[in-house]
Amino acid sequence: DIWQAAFGPSSLDPSADSDGDGFTNLEESAHGSDPWDAESRFEFFGIEADPRGVAFRFRGAAGQSYRLEVSEDLASWSDSEDVLVSAGGEERLVATGGQKIRFLRFRVGADRDRDGLSDFEEALLGYDPLSRHSDPSFAGGDLARLSRDLSSDAVVSVGDGFLQGQAPTLADASRFLMQASLGATMEDIEEVAAMGFDAWIDAEFSKEPAAMEPEIDARIAQELDTFNQHRHYAWWNQVMTSDDALRQRLAMALSEIYVVSDQVVDGRAATEGLANYYDMLGRNAFGNWRDLLRDVSLHPVMGLYLSHMQNRKADPALNRYPDENYAREVMQLFSIGLFELNPDGSRKLDASGLAIPTYDNEDITNFARVFTGLSYGGQQRSEGQPSRPKDTTDWTQFFWGTWDFDDPMLFWPAQHDTEAKTLLRGVSLPAFADDPGRTPMDDFEDAIDNLYHHPNVGPFICHKLIQRLVTSNPTPGYVERVAGVFDDNGKDERGDLGAVVKAILLDPEARSLAALDNPHGGRLREPFLRWVRLVKAFRPAPLDGGYPIPDWSAMDELEQKPLSSRSVFNFFMPDYLPEGEMAEAGLVGPEFQILTATTSMASQNYWGGSVMWGFAWRDGQSMSFGFPEETALVAADDVDGLIERLDLLLTYGQMSEQTRQILRDAYENRQSWLNDRTTVAVLVRLVMLSPDFAIFR
Numbered sequence: 076d077i078w079q080a081a082f083g084p085s086s087l088d089p090s091a092d093s094d095g096d097g098f099t100n101l102e103e104s105a106h107g108s109d110p111w112d113a114e115s116r117f118e119f120f121g122i123e124a125d126p127r128g129v130a131f132r133f134r135g136a137a138g139q140s141y142r143l144e145v146s147e148d149l150a151s152w153s154d155s156e157d158v159l160v161s162a163g164g165e166e167r168l169v170a171t172g173g174q175k176i177r178f179l180r181f182r183v184g185a186d187r188d189r190d191g192l193s194d195f196e197e198a199l200l201g202y203d204p205l206s207r208h209s210d211p212s213f214a215g216g217d218l219a220r221l222s223r224d225l226s227s228d229a230v231v232s233v234g235d236g237f238l239q240g241q242a243p244t245l246a247d248a249s250r251f252l253m254q255a256s257l258g259a260t261m262e263d264i265e266e267v268a269a270m271g272f273d274a275w276i277d278a279e280f281s282k283e284p285a286a287m288e289p290e291i292d293a294r295i296a297q298e299l300d301t302f303n304q305h306r307h308y309a310w311w312n313q314v315m316t317s318d319d320a321l322r323q324r325l326a327m328a329l330s331e332i333y334v335v336s337d338q339v340v341d342g343r344a345a346t347e348g349l350a351n352y353y354d355m356l357g358r359n360a361f362g363n364w365r366d367l368l369r370d371v372s373l374h375p376v377m378g379l380y381l382s383h384m385q386n387r388k389a390d391p392a393l394n395r396y397p398d399e400n401y402a403r404e405v406m407q408l409f410s411i412g413l414f415e416l417n418p419d420g421s422r423k424l425d426a427s428g429l430a431i432p433t434y435d436n437e438d439i440t441n442f443a444r445v446f447t448g449l450s451y452g453g454q455q456r457s458e459g460q461p462s463r464p465k466d467t468t469d470w471t472q473f474f475w476g477t478w479d480f481d482d483p484m485l486f487w488p489a490q491h492d493t494e495a496k497t498l499l500r501g502v503s504l505p506a507f508a509d510d511p512g513r514t515p516m517d518d519f520e521d522a523i524d525n526l527y528h529h530p531n532v533g534p535f536i537c538h539k540l541i542q543r544l545v546t547s548n549p550t551p552g553y554v555e556r557v558a559g560v561f562d563d564n565g566k567d568e569r570g571d572l573g574a575v576v577k578a579i580l581l582d583p584e585a586r587s588l589a590a591l592d593n594p595h596g597g598r599l600r601e602p603f604l605r606w607v608r609l610v611k612a613f614r615p616a617p618l619d620g621g622y623p624i625p626d627w628s629a630m631d632e633l634e635q636k637p638l639s640s641r642s643v644f645n646f647f648m649p650d651y652l653p654e655g656e657m658a659e660a661g662l663v664g665p666e667f668q669i670l671t672a673t674t675s676m677a678s679q680n681y682w683g684g685s686v687m688w689g690f691a692w693r694d695g696q697s698m699s700f701g702f703p704e705e706t707a708l709v710a711a712d713d714v715d716g717l718i719e720r721l722d723l724l725l726t727y728g729q730m731s732e733q734t735r736q737i738l739r740d741a742y743e744n745r746q747s748w749l750n751d752r753t754t755v756a757v758l759v760r761l762v763m764l765s766p767d768f769a770i771f772r
Contacts, residue, residue, distance in 0.1 A: 077196045078104045081234030083111065106183055107139040107195045120165065122179075128155070128171040131181060135161025138198030140185035143170040146178040158185045160194060160204075189418070191218035191556050191583075199234045207556075208565025214574030216560045219581035223273040226586055243268050246728020253727045253771055254544050255279075255580055256320040257327060257604060258611020261704070263320070264723060272586070276321065276577055284357045285317030287350040288481075295347070303337050303345045304627060310353070310637055311622040314607065315614070325360035325576060326353060327604070327637065328543035332536070333371045333409055335380040336640045348376040348480035349638050364536065364561070364570035365527045368410060372523065373483035375451055377401070381643065383446040384484065385473065388492040397492065402442035404643055406434050411499075411531035418558055419551035420534040433531060434499060441496045445504070445522040448491030448515050453479025486515035498525040527570065533558035537575060542649055545585045546772075547598040548662050553584045590772050591729060597772030599666040601646075602678050603635040605768065609682060609759075612724040613705075615689075615698040624691050624698070632677035634669035682763055687756045702755040709751040714742045721758060726767040734765045 079087065087093065087110060089101035096113040098106070109115035118134035131143060141159045144152040155170035170179055184193050187204055194204035202209035202217050213220045224231050224240050226247070231238040243251065248267035252259040255276070267275050290309040294301045314323055335352055337345040352374055359367040371377055378384030383401040407413055414430040415423040422430045454462040456477045465472055465485055473487040493507035496518070502525050507513045526532065537557040541549045557578045564574035579585060590596040600608075603626075610624065629636035635646045647668035652658040657667075684690070689699035708717040718738050722730040738758050745754055762768050 076104075077199055077233055077238070078107065080231075080236040080238045081199045082109050082236065107136040109136075115163075117183075125169050127169050129169070129179060131168045131170065131179070133166055133168070133181075135159075135163060135166040136195075137161060137163035138195050139183065140187070140194040140204075141166065141168055142182045142185055143168055144180040144182060145170050146180070149178055152180060158187055158194070160198075188217075189555060189559060190216055191552055192221070201232065206565075207559050207563070211565040214560065214564045214566070214571060215577035215581050216556055216565075218556055218583060219560075219578045222581045222583045222586050223271075226581075227271045227273070242271060244728070245723055249723045250727035250729070251580070251586075252320075253608075254324075254585060256324050256611075257314055258608040259320075259724070260612060260614060261720070261724065272581060273577075276580065279319065279321035280361050280573055282319040282322065284322055284354070284360075285313045285319055286354045286357070287313050288347065288354050291347055291350045301346050303341070304625075306337075306346045306350050307626055307636070308621065308623045309350060311624045311626075315611070315617075315622045319357075321576070322357050322360045324544070325572075326357035328540060329356040329360065329367070330638060331543060331640075331645045332539050333367075333377075334640050334643050334645050335374075335376050335638065336643075337638055338641050340376060340379050343478060343480060344376055344379055348379075351480050352376045353638060359572070361573035361576065363568070364532070364572055365523060367572070368405075368526065369520075369523050370483070371409065372401070372405065372446075372519075373449070373452075375478075375480050375482075375484055378449060378484050383443075383449055385450050385490075386443070386447050387490045388444070388447045397440075397443040397447050399439050399443040401446055402439045405442065405526065406438070406499075408643065410526045410535070411529045412535045416531045416534045418530075418534055419555035420538045420549075420558070421551055433529075437497075438499055441498055442522060444492040444494070444496055445498075445518045448473075448486045448488065449484040450474075450487060450490075451476050451479050452485040453477065453482035486519070488515055491515040491518070498522060499529060500525075532570075533561035537561055537579070539649060540575065541579055542598070542665060544579055545598075546590070546596050547664055547666075548595050550584060553582055556582060593772070595660070595662055597770055599664060599670065600769060600771050601635060601666050602633040602669065602674065603629055603637070605678075605763070606633070606682055608725070609686070609763070613700045613702060613759075615700050618691055618696060618698045622691075622698070628681070632674065632681045634671075634674050679760075679764060683760050686759050686763070687753065700752075700756065700759075702752055702759075705755040706751040709754050714739060717742075717755070717758065721762050725759070725762050726765070727771070729772070730762075730767050731765075734762070734767050737761060737765075 087100045090099055092099050093110045094113040096116040098116055100110045103110045106117045108117060115136060116134065120132035123130050123132065135141060139161050141161060143155040145155050146152045159166060159168050184195060186193050188207050190207040192202065197204040197217065200221065207216045209217050210220060225238060226243055227240045228242045229240040231240060245264055245268050248264045249259065251267055251272055252263060287306065287309040290312060291301060291306060294305060317323060330353060333356065335349065337349060340348060355370050355374060359370060375384065381401040381404055382398045386398045387395065389396045411433045413433060415433055417423055425431050450473045452465060454477065455465050455472055456462045465476055467485055467487045470489065473490055495506040496504040498504065504518055504521050505513065534554055538549065538554050541553065541557065557575060560574050560578040562569055564571040584590065626636050630639055640646050647665040649665050650663050651665050651668040653664045653667040657664050686700055689697035691698040705717055705720060708720065718735055722728055738761055741757060741761055742754065745757065749757065
């Protein structure tokens with residue numbers, strides 16, 4: 076508690092009045108006064124008339140903020156004048172409004188920069204109460220900065236007192252990596268505990284991104300058969316061998332927002348194309364969101380998936396009009412959502428109390444016109460001729476040019492709608508006839524800018540990322556803090572995804588262990604990612620120099636595998652309400668949409684058989700979990716040490732006592748035919764069956 080750190084020990088009795096000034100310590104903490112100084116207290120002097128309205132006279136606490144609210148009916152309240160920050164001593168706060176003021180309400184405390192720390196707390200910490208980024212060199216925002224310091228061995232000055240940070244424990248590091256990676260070994264956990272969260276994130280930002288496509292290209296260069304499954308093998312090889320753990324986690328999260336799928340595209344688009352697309356998401360994971368949206372919109376796989384590839388301008392005589400599929404989804408799913416949002420992600424309401432749509436059919440039509448004239452970019456390759464750049468004046472190349480999945484789509488001007496267009500919030504794009512030299516790419520860039528600057532983008536995209544990384548039901552304050560970082564990273568840059576990721580992962584709602592006791596916190600872990608975490612934790616030996624892990628049945632048994640969603644809305648809807656207690660409480664649970672009786676049983680069979688007997692069988696050989704460190708603990712009859720290790724690797728140090736007892740009983744009563752390795756496998760299977768493994772908080 077910041078107030079306690081500044082003024083007194085944590086052992087203060089809330090109900091006591093330590094300085095005898097007539098206010099309890101609890102009341103003094105709410106006001107921000109010194110519990111040891113009788114002169115430091117709130118005191119009301121009276122209300123008096125003022126030419127501007129009504130004046131409220133009182134004694135304030137130095138650094139504390141005060142404001143007045145006025146009302147005519149006790150139902151709706153509005154802030155009067157600006158917030159007053161007291162210098163200590165007598166203050167005078169005026170409520171304007173003249174004869175319209177019927178009721179007055181006095182408020183203590185404000186958070187003018189809306190960063191999650193009150194003005195008073197920021198004053199004690201030496202932060203700037205008017206900036207989310209008191210330290211511009213730290214991009215995650217002030218509250219994440221404080222969380223960072225308290226998650227290290229730093230000493231944080233608070234007024235005349237201090238707060239002592241605590242370096243992360245192994246359990247803290249494991250929990251962090253549940254959010255920030257696809258899986259972790261014990262060495263990974265120990266590294267985070269030694270480095271601290273912020274330093275680890277910064278180190279991840281500096282790593283070169285891994286890539287799948289070179290593996291696919293190598294097979295093609297060797298004239299080997301290359302099918303969709305080889306792209307899945309390349310995904311596994313990347314996940315298992317690359318060291319850019321945070322980027323890999325973000326690439327997976329982004330692939331569930333900017334959805335493309337091998338359920339729709341096939342052939343080279345499903346091998347080279349999807350590999351290139353996923354690599355593109357990884358490259359953009361810590362960059363600027365505008366670049367991400369631009370690259371997504373121009374990617375040939377997205378052009379095929381949402382059908383703006385070879386989208387042509389209207390010809391009413393032929394009853395031909397631009398395809399509106401991508402134009403709709405780029406707004407609904409990829410940028411601003413269906414309804415106008417407040418900074419905290421809640422919906423804005425009109426005078427009738429109804430949600431306000433962000434766009435209408437006319438907006439869709441105009442964006443569709445922007446996306447006309449696009450076709451495959453890259454090189455034109457013809458038999459007997461050298462490769463050459465595409466000729467965007469050649470209409471035959473628009474329809475039948477070489478399929479290229481390495482380069483963004485290009486515009487063919489003759490196929491592009493050149494008339495004036497009106498986009499969101501009344502932004503107009505001129506007709507080409509009125510703007511000599513204007514190009515289709517100018518239309519495109521202006522449309523991307525139109526979306527980029529929409530105020531919905533921050534809360535809409537940040538809410539989705541928080542859901543994927545931390546919790547299904549983030550508080551409005553959490554969303555607003557992260558969205559504020561999206562709007563401005565402290566360096567006047569909008570859309571900095573690296574800053575957003577840091578703000579998400581270091582926010583107290585992600586780091587505080589209070590989330591463990593929050594019945595509304597956490598999320599159901601995605602079934603495929605539970606399998607990935609298991610494989611990453613116990614690292615089976617590679618087979619044929621790689622990780623050809625079979626997952627062709629994953630969509631049937633788990634309803635999930637990367638880049639295979641059956642719908643552009645992802646494997647599950649972000650606002651899915653599971654029936655029963657969660658729906659009654661208004662809590663969404665996206666991942667519960669693919670949790671059925673069938674997938675519950677199938678997933679355990681999918682994981683369990685692999686843990687016990689191996690997987691990826693090939694020519695009589697297979698990959699298998701050797702469990703060398705765990706087997707050594709069994710050999711030493713150290714069941715408690717084994718349980719602690721499984722807890723850190725699989726349940727982030729939060730395994731319940733009930734689950735621990737189940738494991739002890741299974742160990743003590745195991746069948747005689749089980750050897751040390753299969754004993755470990757049985758216990759791992761039991762952990763996988765537990766709610767501790769399924770639910771993350």
